[in-house]
Amino acid sequence: xPSFPSGSPVVALSDVGKTFASGVxxxxxxxLDVWPGEFVSLLGPSGCGKSTALRLIAGLSEPSSGKIEWAxxxxxxxxxxxxxFVFQEPTLMPWATVAANVRLPLKLAGAAATAAPxxxxxxxxxxxxxxxxxxxRELSGGMKMRxxxxxxxxxxxxxxxxxxxxxxxxxxxxxxxxxxxxxxxxFLQKTVVFVTHSVFESVYLxxxxxxxxxxxxxxxxxxxxxxxxxRDERFRTSADYAGYCRQVSEALAGAMIAGERP
Amino acid sequence: xxxxxxxxxxxxxxxxGRGQTDHAAPRRERMLRVLLPIAVLALGVVVWEVVVxxxxxxxxxxxxxxxxxxxxxADWSVLSAxxxxxxxxxxxxxxxxVVGGVALAVLFNQSRLIEYSLYPYAVILQVTxxxxxxxxxxxxxxxxxxxxxxxxxxxxxxxxxxxTLGLNSVDHNLVDLFRLYGATRWQVLRELKLPAALxxxxxxxxxxxxxxxxxxxxxxxxxxxxGAGSGLAYRIAESGYRLNIPRMFAALLLLSVAxxxxxxxxxxxxxxxxxxxxxxxxxxxx
Numbered sequence: 364x365p366s367f368p369s370g371s372p373v374v375a376l377s378d379v380g381k382t383f384a385s386g387v388x389x390x391x392x393x394x395l396d397v398w399p400g401e402f403v404s405l406l407g408p409s410g411c412g413k414s415t416a417l418r419l420i421a422g423l424s425e426p427s428s429g430k431i432e433w434a435x436x437x438x439x440x441x442x443x444x445x446x447x448f449v450f451q452e453p454t455l456m457p458w459a460t461v462a463a464n465v466r467l468p469l470k471l472a473g474a475a476a477t478a479a480p481x482x483x484x485x486x487x488x489x490x491x492x493x494x495x496x497x498x499x500r501e502l503s504g505g506m507k508m509r510x511x512x513x514x515x516x517x518x519x520x521x522x523x524x525x526x527x528x529x530x531x532x533x534x535x536x537x538x539x540x541x542x543x544x545x546x547x548x549x550f551l552q553k554t555v556v557f558v559t560h561s562v563f564e565s566v567y568l569x570x571x572x573x574x575x576x577x578x579x580x581x582x583x584x585x586x587x588x589x590x591x592x593x594r595d596e597r598f599r600t601s602a603d604y605a606g607y608c609r610q611v612s613e614a615l616a617g618a619m620i621a622g623e624r625p
Numbered sequence: 626x627x628x629x630x631x632x633x634x635x636x637x638x639x640x641x642g643r644g645q646t647d648h649a650a651p652r653r654e655r656m657l658r659v660l661l662p663i664a665v666l667a668l669g670v671v672v673w674e675v676v677v678x679x680x681x682x683x684x685x686x687x688x689x690x691x692x693x694x695x696x697x698x699a700d701w702s703v704l705s706a707x708x709x710x711x712x713x714x715x716x717x718x719x720x721x722x723v724v725g726g727v728a729l730a731v732l733f734n735q736s737r738l739i740e741y742s743l744y745p746y747a748v749i750l751q752v753t754x755x756x757x758x759x760x761x762x763x764x765x766x767x768x769x770x771x772x773x774x775x776x777x778x779x780x781x782x783x784x785x786x787x788x789t790l791g792l793n794s795v796d797h798n799l800v801d802l803f804r805l806y807g808a809t810r811w812q813v814l815r816e817l818k819l820p821a822a823l824x825x826x827x828x829x830x831x832x833x834x835x836x837x838x839x840x841x842x843x844x845x846x847x848x849x850x851x852g853a854g855s856g857l858a859y860r861i862a863e864s865g866y867r868l869n870i871p872r873m874f875a876a877l878l879l880l881s882v883a884x885x886x887x888x889x890x891x892x893x894x895x896x897x898x899x900x901x902x903x904x905x906x907x908x909x910x911x
Contacts, residue, residue, distance in 0.1 A: 454802055457903070458820045459820075467802075472807070498902045
């Protein structure tokens with residue numbers, strides 16, 4: 364089981380602020396260390412800037428102030444970082460098969476020639492090996508999301524960024540994907556930053572829940588979820604789980620009140 | 626997931642996807658869609674023939690369908706040669722319209738400055754009636770080139786407009802994904818924007834196919850009055866002067882059939898290219 368903190372953070376955000384051109388302050392002096400191998404959730408209501416924080420880490424957007432520092436091993440020579448990103452929607456190319464979608468990151472990196480075994484391995488990890496030649500529209504919502512996760516994993520990134528990936532799925536599918544994601548995380552030893560607005564999902568998955576205040580986004584508090592892995596349906600129905608959920612809910616309620624103060 | 630509802634509306638699924646044939650009701654519906662227009666055509670032809678005979682209408686006023694058909698057969702050598710001329714112009718104009726429209730749209734998409742500079746002129750070219758431009762082109766250009774230029778002007782704009790719309794309708798998350806993996810401009814264009822724009826481009830092609838024919842005919846009519854044409858439209862004008870009304874109808878019939886064939890051929894191409902993934906070409910089980 365991965366433990367933290369160990370060594371230096373994979374990525375460290377210090378006093379990061381983000382103000383959009385419209386004048387909206389999305390993030391205000393956010394500081395967050397992400398440790399190697401940990402599973403950390405950013406929890407907050409919509410509009411608290413948690414997705415913005417994730418986009419900043421991914422390099423899809425530049426901070427207005429503060430800085431984002433990477434561990435030496437993560438900074439590639441060409442400035443690109445080894446990270447995978449899973450969007451809220453599956454974000455698959457509808458004109459390409461599942462295998463071609465998963466192959467995309469390798470193709471863009473000019474590694475298409477050696478991609479086949481890696482694509483097959485990534486599909487197998489998410490249980491989609493039989494659907495390699497299917498088109499996205501032929502898949503269910505949960506399977507599309509699995510394909511999206513396979514695509515994020517195919518480059519074997521050390522850091523996986525997930526932006527409310529299961530928010531649009533039904534509860535049964537979401538629970539199954541939660542379990543599968545935890546199994547993948549324990550097996551692959553990746554670092555995961557998971558954005559969600561669900562208290563229950565954040566507690567079930569994470570070692571650490573970072574609660575954010577809305578408008579502007581700021582860290583209100585963070586709570587460690589010390590329950591052991593592997594976590595399964597027994598954990599989901601346990602008194603421990605209910606206790607953690609209550610703690611996190613109360614923290615979130617506090618964050619909402621703090622956010623409403625001028 | 627990007628969907629294109631407007632495109633689905635624009636392209637009614639005239640060719641059906643798989644998974645529908647083993648039900649009785651859809652099959653009957655399909656039969657009706659084919660049989661009803663044919664029945665209406667047959668009825669129209671019969672009524673036309675009966676009216677012409679009953680009122681003893683002379684052929685230079687209204688030829689009976691039988692006469693039109695026998696003229697078509699008798700004059701086939703003249704008419705078929707003209708058909709080839711018109712279709713050649715149409716095809717050349719269509720190919721140039723597709724190449725020009727898509728290339729210009731890609732150029733506009735890559736450079737905002739070029740788009741701002743040139744797009745208004747593309748619109749001006751489109752909104753100025755081609756019949757009014759044709760005589761001018763006939764003065765400046767050789768006749769064949771002028772006819773081709775007319776057909777191209779009419780046909781290229783829908784390709785340009787649709788492709789521009791398609792290139793700008795890419796799923797933003799997919800754009801982010803490509804950025805995340807460090808895609809080059811060329812990769813974004815080839816792997817993302819052009820495939821995403823394909824349904825729009827094909828929609829533009831369907832419109833451009835019909836318009837190429839219209840443009841070719843308009844230009845031939847304009848050129849015909851100046852003298853040395855030989856396309857189908859010229860035959861129509863010429864037959865008009867000679868009061869050879871049956872041949873006029875026969876030529877008109879050929880033009881209609883050519884237009885229908887072009888439309889269905891492009892619909893088929895569109896269907897074949899989109900059937901695996903695009904909503905407009907996929908039939909849903911209900």
